[in-house]
Amino acid sequence: MAWFAQWGAFLATALVVFVPGLVAAWAIGLRRLAAWAFAPVGSVAMISAVATVFGFARIPWNLPTAVIGIAAIALILVVCRLALRVRRNDLVVADPRWPVAAGLIVGAVLITVRVTTYIGDPSHISQTSDAVFHLGAVRAIIEHQAASSFGLAGLLDPAAIGGFYPGAWHEADSLITLIMGLFGGTLVTDIAVATNALALTIAAVVWPLGIAWLTQVATGRRWAAAAAGVMSAGLVIFPLELLQYGVLYPYFLAVAMVPASIAAVIALSRQTWSPVSALVGDQTRAGRITAVILAFGMGSVAIGNAQPSALLAFWLAVWLCAVGGTVLLWRMRHASRWWASAGVLVAVPLLVVAWVSMGGARSAVWDPKASGSHAALTIVSGGFVESPPAWWVSVLMFVGLIAVLRRTGARWLALGWFAFAFLAFVAYAVHNEFVRSLSVGPWYSDPYRLAALVPVMMIPLAAAGVTWIIDLCVALVSRRADPGSNAMGVGVGVAAVTVLALIGIAVVAAEPLVLRYQVNSHTPQTQSSYAVDDASWLHPDERALLERLGTVVPKGAVVLDNPGTGGAWGYYLSGVDVYPAKWQPPTDADYVLLKKELHKVATDQAVCDAVRALKADYVLDFGPGGAEEPGLPGPAKKMPGFTGFEGVRGFQLIDHQGDAQLWRITECAGEPVG
Known part of the structure; x- marks a missing residue:
């Protein structure tokens, strides 16, 4: 198979996407699933920081200089960890570890089948309007030896010189291409293969890892993380849809990093006490606070340099979780409740200013595409913008909504889903231009972009529903059996995740090639946008x-x-x-x-x-x-x-x-x- 023959491209992709970020994850105290899930966020943040500094300092962007720059940032992070005594993040999590790995493997395989079936050969290019710029930008970065987001647009468009264009995708893609170039090949082919290898890695590895870790952090259950790993392949709107539409490579990368960025801030914050302790010289607490700041900063840098509109989703989710955490602190009458309240209140005007600024910089170019009832149905069914519905995920999500609303500390997941679903609804069905511009202007009022955010909260909720069903079954059966038997819980968990895996396999096997429905023209695609024939855009x-x-x-x-x-x-x-x-x-x-x-x-x-x-x-x-x-x-x-x-x-x-x-x-x- 042609994809297996490109093992060198995938090795280069793994080096770029994971190796620098694993150092960053270690520096803030993450390990195991947390470290691997956060690694892409850390890598993209480090690469983007180096590219930006190089741009202002006029240092050429090539493989040796980029490696030196990334290594310098890694060294700084290592020194921070050692100097501030940042400890490992060890949150208590229930259930065995192996189901998480199994769930991630199933999800990765299902996504791989869908993505590779749609792309076809790894050397194919997406013949869509945005792909012209994205592939050309990677070539321009390599030829001009300049990758900064503050100069990227000007490399291809003289009218855009001096403007900002988020370049995280192109920076990472260029490094993969440069590594592949060490072993020969043509630049055109290397860019195409590197682009597809990066897209597949993000879809089948980065996304499942991030969504599984976010679910584990939110629920405290590894069975939920395993279920989330399987269900990461359950919705067409993400990751597949963004590889069909646009093609939106930068936004695709940004959304894939949102779950791990949220999880990192939450997980590290739970081990952090009041900022007063850091000010009076408690190095342990100073290290914990530093880890939270670094996690939030790296998430913001990575997502912001990939696609700034996704940054608003990250900040909104973190703020909603902070609100929930602050309420808990007040109920506990914890000493840090005043600091938490102040932080939540200060964040409101900052978030509003960022939201309005991004919306004002972009015109609401997309019109609503459906009635309110139709939009609501597609959102709750998981069949966003006319993609195939995923009722099996949707039903579990509603069960999960009941479960998290009954559980203190996880209700922010429900709030997050309502918030993201509301934004998607506005983009899809609301006609009032003021409302559209104010609320979804940062996303160009585009239903595809807004719908792609909903799975970030929908899948963890559905996974929470799975664990609630598992616990309910165990409780019912334990009345007639040994209530202390761990084997019972494991058995029910295995059965539940196996059923999910079988459903996912059946769905993908029934329709491995999913073509996009074009809501603008109200027509379905007739073939993949990566196809090469007389009907292709580029003959x-x-x-x-x-x-x-x-x-x-x-x-x-x-x-x-x-x-x-x-x-x-x-x-x-x-x-x-x-x-x-x-x-x-x-x-x-x-x-x-x-x-x-x-x-x-x-x-x-x-x-x-x-x-x-x-x-x-x-x-x-x-x-x-x-x-x-x-x-x-x-x-x-x-x-x-x-x-x-x-x-x-x-x-x-x-x-x-x-x-x-x-x-x-x-x-x-x-x-x-x-």
């Missing part, structure tokens, strides 16, 4: 022409294109400066004129001036656009100026493959060019 002939651009045009040449017809893939596939190199068409006056009037370059001075302003030498003709393109949110932009050059003065055919053509601009307002 095989067009790809062949783009891949050899670097051997046809001179170094430094600029090639104009209509991005909606596939020409924007030119930079990723060849390294040639195509304009634009992302799906969105530029809005500058020169490009706007040329997409309509480029044919007149030989006779019209204004058109000639526009060509010179963009320093354009060539133009790709992949058709006029205006036809429905697979994988895109709408029809490709019609640009008559970038097609039909046969017999037109001022153009020379340089290369072609099928109907795909490359033309050189030979005349500009009556003057020869070149």
